[in-house]
Amino acid sequence: MPRPETRRRSSGRVTLSHVAEAAGVSPITASRALRGERGVADELVQRVKAAATQLGYVPDPAARALASQRSVQVPVLVPLLSNALFVDVLDAVHRILFPHGYQALIGVTHYDPDEEEQLLRTYLAHRPAGLLVTGFDRTESARQMIAASGVPCVHLMEMTSAPGVYCVGFSQQDAGHRITAHLLERSRRRVAFVAAQLDPRTMQRAEGYRRCLKEVGLYDPQLELLSPQPSSIRLGAELFEQMLRTQPDVDAIFFCNDDLAQGGLLAAQRLGIAVPGRVAVAGFNDLAGSDQMLPTLTTVRTPRSSIGEASARMLLALMRGEALEHNSVNLGFELTVREST
Amino acid sequence: MPRPETRRRSSGRVTLSHVAEAAGVSPITASRALRGERGVADELVQRVKAAATQLGYVPDPAARALASQRSVQVPVLVPLLSNALFVDVLDAVHRILFPHGYQALIGVTHYDPDEEEQLLRTYLAHRPAGLLVTGFDRTESARQMIAASGVPCVHLMEMTSAPGVYCVGFSQQDAGHRITAHLLERSRRRVAFVAAQLDPRTMQRAEGYRRCLKEVGLYDPQLELLSPQPSSIRLGAELFEQMLRTQPDVDAIFFCNDDLAQGGLLAAQRLGIAVPGRVAVAGFNDLAGSDQMLPTLTTVRTPRSSIGEASARMLLALMRGEALEHNSVNLGFELTVREST
DNA sequence: CTGAAAGCGCTTACAG
DNA sequence: CTGAAAGCGCTTACAG
Structure with a gap:
């Protein structure tokens, strides 16, 4: 032959x-x-x-990457995929980047800084074109690796005024303050905060809640119920019951996320507790179903799709080497008042 | 200088x-x-x-890909990210592949075969190591591109007995049949099927529903309500109302997805319609919250995480060139009876 | 079991 | 404005 x-x-x-x-x-x-x-x-x-x-x-993307020392890959580091919030962000990022020839890569950190650092190490070896990360809490060496790589990086979900740092998000603390203030406007005086996961953004909302109540002298640490467990509808139901059992005079609850609040609403129905009659209930994020609950859920609508889009656009500009007008984009939030408060 | x-x-x-x-x-x-x-x-x-x-x-992945003509990328083509079902699959795939050095890539087809074909064209140019696609309905040229590429490919969610085709899933039709049979066992005689999106898998469940009712002579096309709109809790509420208005004697509804069923349950509460007293309600997929509804929702638990894991493992074997014992893996489903039926 | 040569398909740096 | 040469960092195909 x-x-x-x-x-x-x-x-x-x-x-x-x-x-x-x-x-x-x-x-x-x-x-x-x-x-x-x-x-x-x-x-x-x-x-x-x-x-x-x-x-x-x-x-050929491989040949191009090898010759130019830069791929078309954009890792997107988010805590979880089981939270619809981050799926919406990822979906929006992908929608903007893909038509420009960039490839959004999934990176799941499970709220663990060490896992994030390891992920970063791996992804940076792939010479990414850009990088999208959630928030600002990470290990020192993760921070240094990003800086040393020279890869353009945009931070999602939170705001900062640190120089040379790019971010797209909103003030979690202000949002926590705003919804608490709404509860006070509804003449509530025993306003509780119920949270799970206890990630940095949840704790920033907690800070907003505390600041608001302290301003009017109504802050009481007894009214905070913080669970490190993952957030879920079921956990919300449990925490609702626990709150009402231990603090029978509570007249409003701010849940740090809508899934918890939906669980709370369901528990209230099951227990025959009037909402908002006996206790007002508010959530956060305006997730699917919140507008259909009985009663419909008051919440804070957060611009997660817009955050995905705007951060992708900002990254696109940075990857092209364009100058930006603003390093940080505050997309705000919207108090959405419904029947539960 | x-x-x-x-x-x-x-x-x-x-x-x-x-x-x-x-x-x-x-x-x-x-x-x-x-x-x-x-x-x-x-x-x-x-x-x-x-x-x-x-x-x-x-x-360096780029150098390796260029020299070996094969990257570490594995595109995962799913219809949507807004359906928790596919997020669970993607998450599981990523969890299995990542430690082996493979990178799961997001591909969103929006239930559009042309979009899928275009996506395939792009991804195949990246010399993927493997490919994961949803179901079997696609354009003829998409089918040919996959075959011609020689890239190992596993099909998700559905079963086939076609030779040389790899798949991991369960019989959508059998599942539709099973839950309908359960409704009949509950002495229901006017069993409706309410569906949205109308994708291939939904229509296979519809086929199972029809087959079951025809077997006992209770099939009535009037009891089918099919909407091409995207599935959502809100739409479920609307369709529930519409069903009860147009077919007042309906005594059971099988919703093709849990989000619709949850909306139906919420609508029933709002309208004061007893579930399961006046009408039994069943869903599909066992999504978050279904076990917390009032009443809790009877549904079919589908093994989406397992499908993600098993398909990733099968692909891993194929990418290594290993022989497989079985081309198709049927992971089954589980009827989960709760209060709503 | 080990290695020198060539090549994968691009882009960079330089020259004109 | 255009191009010949070299190089990116690996693996393949061949030889011994």
């Missing part, structure tokens, strides 16, 4: 050289024309693009 | 050559040792691995 004449390992793929040959230019020129680099004669650009289309040329 | 002596573009990265040099072997041997290719002396393997660890060597 005859051996192949050369040692070529051709994949049968249409390469840049094929396109260049068809267009009658050098591969370098073809490369420049295709990437839209300026300084190529218009006519050549036309010829190259036509040839590429005709041959069905698709650039 | 002195020019750099060479044209090197070194990234300052620790490369395979550094490791090889430190271990006193050639780069080829180092490569083989690190990849666990057999045929390398044990002692050398030890030396190379020690050197790699000591230098903090991380292989």
